Amino acid sequence: MNMIYAFLSISLLISLLVGVIRIFLGPTKADRMLAAQLFGSVGVAILLLQSAFTHNWVLMDVALFLSFLASITVIAFVKLGDVKR
Amino acid sequence: MNFWDVFTASFCVFGVLFFIAGTVGLLRFPDVYCRLHALTKADNLGLGLIVIGLMPQTTDMYHMFKLLVIWMLVLFASATSCHLIARHEFRKCPVEYEGEHNDVD
Numbered sequence: 001m002n003m004i005y006a007f008l009s010i011s012l013l014i015s016l017l018v019g020v021i022r023i024f025l026g027p028t029k030a031d032r033m034l035a036a037q038l039f040g041s042v043g044v045a046i047l048l049l050q051s052a053f054t055h056n057w058v059l060m061d062v063a064l065f066l067s068f069l070a071s072i073t074v075i076a077f078v079k080l081g082d083v084k085r
Numbered sequence: 086m087n088f089w090d091v092f093t094a095s096f097c098v099f100g101v102l103f104f105i106a107g108t109v110g111l112l113r114f115p116d117v118y119c120r121l122h123a124l125t126k127a128d129n130l131g132l133g134l135i136v137i138g139l140m141p142q143t144t145d146m147y148h149m150f151k152l153l154v155i156w157m158l159v160l161f162a163s164a165t166s167c168h169l170i171a172r173h174e175f176r177k178c179p180v181e182y183e184g185e186h187n188d189v190d
Contacts, residue, residue, distance in 0.1 A: 001086060004094045008101050015101075015108040022111050022120075030117050030174050034124050037166060038111060041128040042104060044159060045135050048152070049097065052139045057148050064155050071162030078169045 005053040009046055016042045033077050040070025089141040096138025103131030117174050125167040129160055 019042070022035040044063045051059035110123025136156045143149045 001090050015105045019108045030170050052142045067159045074166035078173045
């Protein structure tokens with residue numbers, strides 16, 4: 001069972017790192033923001049898997065807060081993205 | 086490995102497959118709106134499958150409900166952020182669609 005958790009976490013990390021390509025490649029700013037959203041959702045999944053893997057349920061609070069912050073970043077992007085500097 | 090471990094393993098493997106599908110969609114789809122579709126739907130389905138798979142592994146009801154609360158928060162947050170990003174892009178450069186659409190905002 002531990003092998004399965006480790007394998008799933010590593011494959012999620014690999015998919016996260018492949019998603020980083022879109023940050024360098026994305027034509028618009030919203031594409032780069034979408035890759036940041038991917039960090040949010042995949043990070044929540046990795047934290048949940050790790051909290052079940054180590055039976056350290058405090059990591060669930062970290063996952064809750066990460067999902068909250070990922071939504072805050074999008075709201076900040078939409079509200080403040082067009083401010084001229 | 087009892088029955089619940091097999092349950093957890095199969096649901097988590099399906100969830101990770103949906104996550105990989107979301108990443109491939111983020112890389113391969115041609116448009117911002119298509120990429121939004123891939124990211125906010127496939128990833129949330131994958132997270133839901135992982136949450137359902139991890140629920141029998143928890144030790145008490147509190148953590149079980151906390152898993153559900155995390156999934157609900159991610160669902161609401163990603164639906165809201167999908168609409169926000171789509172509206173932001175659409176206001177910046179409107180796209181002409183085939184057929185009729187009547188939501189003049």
